[in-house]
Amino acid sequence: MKTRTGISMGSWLGVAALAVVAAVLAPPAQALDWVGAPVAEVQLFYPGQFSWEKSLMAASHRGAAKMRSGAPCGGCHRNDAARLGQRAAQRDGYRERSAVTVQVRALLAGDRLHLQISGPLLHGKAPAVSLLLGDATLKATAQAGCWASCHDDAPGMASDAGAGLGKYLNASRSKLTPGGGGTSVRPPAELAQALARGEFLELLEVAPTGQGARGYVLASLLRQPLADGAVMRSEGERWIAELSRPLASAGEGQIALAAGKVYHLGIALHDTGGSGRQHLVSFAKSLAIGGGKADIVAPGA
Numbered sequence: 001m002k003t004r005t006g007i008s009m010g011s012w013l014g015v016a017a018l019a020v021v022a023a024v025l026a027p028p029a030q031a032l033d034w035v036g037a038p039v040a041e042v043q044l045f046y047p048g049q050f051s052w053e054k055s056l057m058a059a060s061h062r063g064a065a066k067m068r069s070g071a072p073c074g075g076c077h078r079n080d081a082a083r084l085g086q087r088a089a090q091r092d093g094y095r096e097r098s099a100v101t102v103q104v105r106a107l108l109a110g111d112r113l114h115l116q117i118s119g120p121l122l123h124g125k126a127p128a129v130s131l132l133l134g135d136a137t138l139k140a141t142a143q144a145g146c147w148a149s150c151h152d153d154a155p156g157m158a159s160d161a162g163a164g165l166g167k168y169l170n171a172s173r174s175k176l177t178p179g180g181g182g183t184s185v186r187p188p189a190e191l192a193q194a195l196a197r198g199e200f201l202e203l204l205e206v207a208p209t210g211q212g213a214r215g216y217v218l219a220s221l222l223r224q225p226l227a228d229g230a231v232m233r234s235e236g237e238r239w240i241a242e243l244s245r246p247l248a249s250a251g252e253g254q255i256a257l258a259a260g261k262v263y264h265l266g267i268a269l270h271d272t273g274g275s276g277r278q279h280l281v282s283f284a285k286s287l288a289i290g291g292g293k294a295d296i297v298a299p300g301a
Helices: 009-016 064-068 081-092 139-149 188-197
Strands: 040-045 099-109 112-120 128-134 201-206 212-217 221-226 230-235 238-246 262-270 285-289 296-298
Touching: 040 081, 040 262, 040 296, 081 099, 099 262, 099 285, 099 296, 112 128, 112 296, 128 139, 128 238, 139 201, 139 262, 201 221, 201 230, 201 238
Parallel strands: 285 296
Antiparallel strands: 040 099, 099 112, 112 238, 128 201, 128 262, 201 212, 212 221, 230 238, 262 285
């Protein structure tokens, strides 16, 4: 597997503290007509230390049996974000917002998929916005979105042993325990095979400054700068993030998208008042390319 240069979220947020968010931070690559794109209301909440492993254990989750059977989180927790976020924030002593609703639109223009996410500013500042995208190959994405990469041994989590593991997927580990997969990383040849099968989550994100990045999660989270396709701006009391990518896969850790198919994604916001695992997340949302039935539909422009 090729290695890639990592860009830490902390460094992004440090730069963002110096930015004037009220300005247009980057011009859009093209004028898009979002009028015909349906708006999806997506709830995000503060998850605290509730990991993928905890969701599968009856001692910590009443819905564990349903999770183990493959049921999606949203099946039981529809419109439950405010309660879940408040409970986790109180447990952690987290003082920033514990839940928020954002508006999501998607649009297919030419050979590119465009995504727009918008929400209210916090203390006059925009968050960093991340999307983790998966296809039908990775069942956990449809079930839990980006939660599939959040493990109990990650930094700041209950089983953190100081290894600095970050995000990873179960497919990358040879030994799985209630405390996570730890350092039992599979050999490079096996990871390469998993990557070729599509067992990864693709990352797209934009910082409050408008700086973009893309990458993927398998054995760890790998990032590289996104040369174009990322915009962050504000209008009044709201921030607006736009992310775009070609439908075709341009390299390792990129999903080949096709009209008529449905994919799944998770959304995360990193507010400037939080750090590390202190972020807001959504449950899994379905994304239909070119029309169809899903939580988020990207019609043709």
